[in-house]
Amino acid sequence: MQGEALQxxxxxxxxxxxxxxxxxxxxxxxDVYKVRDKVFMLMTAVTGEPIVTLKADPEDARALCGAHDDITPGYHMNKRHWITLHPAGSLEHDLVDDLVTESYLLVVEKLPRAQRPVDPATFGGDRSR
Structure with a gap:
């Protein structure tokens, strides 16, 4: 997925x-996206390319970085818990959607139950790891 299309x-x-x-x-x-004042996605082009940075489970982050040249440890974030998507062209639309959703759900599941806009266990289908 190319530059602007990724973002x-x-x-x-x-x-x-x-x-x-x-x-x-x-x-x-x-551009910083939050749910209940907690960040789940950042986007910028200050690196010279339009990137997207997302929260990720540490094991998933390692696997994604190993499987995709266009996914690296999070730019200016904790390298274990964040990943950065780069617009070199090989990321599928569905993968980007899934990674954004997963980042959101990782943040939502840490919120107090009364503040959760969705139930992270059931939103978006099966999240078994």
Missing amino acids: ERARARADELPGSRLVHPFGPDW
Whole structure:
């Protein structure tokens, strides 16, 4: 998936998620998506290419980085818990959608039950690991 298309795909999926909102706490060069004031996705082009950074389970993050040249440890984030998607072209639309959703659900499941906009165990189908 190429540059702007990667970010547009990730943005479209994030906009569909209940309770998701876009903020700019780091200035206009960073799009930050939060659910209940917790970050689950960041997008920028300050690196020279339009990237998407997402929360990920550490084991999943290692596997994804090993399986895809376009996925690296999180740019300016904890390298175990975040991944960055690069727009070199090989990432499928469904994978981007799934990674955005998984990032969102990782954040939602850490929220107090009363603050969760969805049940992370049932939202989006089977999440067995």
